[in-house]
Amino acid sequence: MALIPPVGLGTWKASPGEVTNAVKLAIDAGYRHFDCAYLYQNESEVGEGIQCKISEGVIKREELFIVSKGSNSRLPAYKAGAYAAELNPQALAFLSYSLWCTFHKKPLVRTACSQSLKALKLDYLDLYLMHWPMGFKPGKDSVPLDHSGMVIPCNTDFLDTWEAMEDLVNEGLVKAIGVSNFNHEQLERLLNKQNLRIRPVTNQIECHPYLSQKQLISFCQARGVSVTAYRPLGGSSEGVDLLDDPVIRRIAEEHDKTPAQILIRFQMQRNVIVIPKSVTPHRIQENIQVFDFELTEQDMNDIFSLEKNLRLVTFPTTENHKDYPFHIEY
Template sequence: MEEIPVLGLGTWKAAPGEVTEAVKVAIDVGYRHLDCAYVYHNENEVGVGIQSKIKEGAVRRENLFIVSKILGQQAGVHSQLPRAPWPCVCASSLPLQLWCTCHKKSLVKAACTRSLKTLKLDYLDLYLMHWPMGFKSGEADLPVDHNGMIIPSDTDFLNTWEAMENLVAAGLVRAIGVSNFNHQQLERLLNKPNLRFKPVTNQIECHPYLTQKNLISFCQSRNVSVTAYLPFGGSSGGMHLMEDPTIQTIAQKHRKSAAQILIRFQIQRNVRVIPKSVNPKRILENFQVFDFELSEEDMTDLLGLDRNLRLSTFPITENHKDYPFRAEF
């Protein structure tokens, strides 16, 4: 498989009416990595944007890297996951993500083919297991009990992985990976007997308020790349990451925006990054991060902002045996 482009266009929380144009603009700017998921409820519009650019000859399918995750169908999951408060960027890779209600081996292929049909594609470059936790299958994306806590399935993510490996063997996806796995879960997967295809990436929340130093080091030591979502972070103690004085000072020094600094921060850590935006000006600006370099002092200052501030905590799943955030990293 070709290497994952370092910069991608995130489509989470992008409204269907806006995301088609955002995808077109991103491809024109130079993005070749697109990150999407069924639960975002905008895959059809993402697909329209991709097909439009292919038809006009602006890009060829083989030059795009498309990522997706297996996801469910109801909007309830949106309220459980944090919204990036600032625009984000992603290139034109197409990863997709497998949602937690589809962890049964018998459901995985159908979830993938559904996304392929919606995106109007024959294959995905990368398919991700969105969380290591399986939920009760059915119509609800978030099946909950009378206490409002998630109803787990009896699935094991190792068995789910076997079904994802079958997608590679069938040619539906080029590679597979994971998202929101802690180091213990990733190690268990890598040590799985008869592992046919190893995860190529672990997509995790990462920004200067949550630097993920230990987890990134662990992943890279196992030759698993890291992809950062929510790269623009959020607020802590009334201070928003984008407004942090340290970041503002570094941005002024390089005559760049705070967003560009935060994207460049990840790139220099050898971490892929998928910010999101539907604003054409921001989409272009977020791609202009290859004409400068942060100094060693800049990087040290940014890493020093770590507050272990996790935004994507998914609290209704804390009862799950595979809840990933009980581990130190």
């Protein structure tokens, strides 16, 4: 069975002027997994970078795994217990993309996917994710707000949205589907859905040593759903720079690696797919050079000891939504 490449390039907050070059550099460095989203508003630039490398003959489309936040057994899937040495990072490619919350009404799902494919200049996506379990009022505003500054929901159910995503697979527009930011109750409800045709292949969640997500990861993996970690390096813009954490820096020095490489390897050894974001050439290169070493059991325990239950992505304007995922522990 093919594997989702365990290290991908995240494109969140990558500006249009930077992301095309970042994608081209990443492909040259060996990345074959790219994580994109409608909300990032840079899909055309991601597509330009991919098409450039295809036209140069560096890579073929079928070698790319493109995930969009926006499976069945025939589709590429992450295999539990497989990481690092079991996968040649040059061997596969994967592009993901996401369905945004204002497109949760069933008739809008295909429209959103088609728009993304057009922007990316692609015929299909490898993985299409439901970005959040929450549906918003459709319209021009990505996050429509009421007079009090809270999101305006729409009366959708994510189970109905999922049915429309299943149709995308049957139509050949996407190869597999998954979810993002689902808590364990929401994921369980989806997995127990009557007449579920296609199971989610992954749950993409915020995950780093200050929010290790042990319970949610165990829950997902026990049910055959892989986990993809976003924000694996923390967030310096929020004053949470894991790269400067003394424990991470010590372990990095002991392995002659960078702190970022330690944080990425930490997730890999948990059988978690990881999508660090960068537009800096040397960091793009460094972030995939994580297949030639292994953290010790003590290293892993020391990193786990940093747990603070510190969530960086809270989306506070949506706390009023019936499907807000962070009102429960995990």
